[in-house]
Amino acid sequence: MTLSIKNQFLQANFTEKGAELTNLISLDSGTEYIWQADPQVWGRHAPILFPFVGRLKNDQYRYQGKTYHMGQHGFARDRVFTVSNQTATTISFKLTADAQSRKIYPFAFELTVTYQLIDNDLKVTYRVHNPATSELYFSIGGHPGFNVPVTPENKFEDYYISYEPKKSRVQIPLVGPFNDAAHKTLAATDIDHDLTHELFQNDALIYELHQPNTFTLKNDHNHQGISVTVPDAPYTGIWSPYPTTGNLVCIEPWWGIADNLETSGELTEKMGINELAGGEDFSGSYTITAHQRRAF
Numbered sequence: 001m002t003l004s005i006k007n008q009f010l011q012a013n014f015t016e017k018g019a020e021l022t023n024l025i026s027l028d029s030g031t032e033y034i035w036q037a038d039p040q041v042w043g044r045h046a047p048i049l050f051p052f053v054g055r056l057k058n059d060q061y062r063y064q065g066k067t068y069h070m071g072q073h074g075f076a077r078d079r080v081f082t083v084s085n086q087t088a089t090t091i092s093f094k095l096t097a098d099a100q101s102r103k104i105y106p107f108a109f110e111l112t113v114t115y116q117l118i119d120n121d122l123k124v125t126y127r128v129h130n131p132a133t134s135e136l137y138f139s140i141g142g143h144p145g146f147n148v149p150v151t152p153e154n155k156f157e158d159y160y161i162s163y164e165p166k167k168s169r170v171q172i173p174l175v176g177p178f179n180d181a182a183h184k185t186l187a188a189t190d191i192d193h194d195l196t197h198e199l200f201q202n203d204a205l206i207y208e209l210h211q212p213n214t215f216t217l218k219n220d221h222n223h224q225g226i227s228v229t230v231p232d233a234p235y236t237g238i239w240s241p242y243p244t245t246g247n248l249v250c251i252e253p254w255w256g257i258a259d260n261l262e263t264s265g266e267l268t269e270k271m272g273i274n275e276l277a278g279g280e281d282f283s284g285s286y287t288i289t290a291h292q293r294r295a296f
Helices: none
Strands: 002-006 010-015 020-026 060-063 066-069 082-086 090-096 110-118 121-129 136-138 140-142 145-147 160-164 169-172 185-187 205-208 213-218 225-230 235-239 248-255 274-276 281-291
Touching: 002 082, 002 090, 002 110, 010 110, 020 121, 020 281, 121 140, 140 281, 213 235, 213 248, 225 248, 248 281, 274 281
Parallel strands: none
Antiparallel strands: 002 010, 010 020, 060 066, 082 090, 090 110, 110 121, 121 281, 136 274, 140 248, 145 248, 160 213, 169 185, 169 205, 205 235, 213 225, 225 281, 235 248
16 A cells, blocks of 8 residues: 655655655656665665664574574564554654564564655654663664666766765775674765765675764756755665666665674674663654755
């Protein structure tokens, strides 16, 4: 079932499976900003990563002496959410723990995902509530994929990544699917990066963040592109598939990260894990801005 919200500038469509954003369309031009899930390249639009971001070593983790198995990016993207609230410009989806989730993730949780249209922005907010008295350990992240080029008169290589603020950022390399934080470097993100498919030959570009950041995909021909503003996530990944390539780039705000090469496998020791006390709430957000045919 397709669910929609709309304002005078944009329409956003969603599916209850994964509470996934499937379309972000300009009402003025009809431009579609979201990747349309070509299964030959990457068969998703904008999955929600919960309760883990990235890959676990051996696809497993340990908690309180027991080993649990889970695939990449967790299970939320494949679960059916319920709609908990909807207005013309806002929609909220909710997912709670059940017998199925507890087999692989032994925690009570309530995950609410809210999308709100504000002018040319779509704000995405994650709220995690711990209804139990014991601690909840989790990661969460967004994985929105964007059409690059946005319009057919351009090509992938016409675009570049622009970073705000203009400063260097710590980059964490990947070895296979795992992070190698011991060999992190300082990336030259004080300048723009031209887009090529080869830019992603070593998988995602992962940046460690310590302040609000905006990442923009844009071109100088028609100034049509997309920005993702990340107020408080500790990491952001930028990814496009390689060596199978397609006309998309994902900008991914993460409150968590794939297992470190040297991980112990203990959940409480996992790099980037969030610990939420009983009865407490976590909130994180990011904003997608759809740029029309005008200067940024």
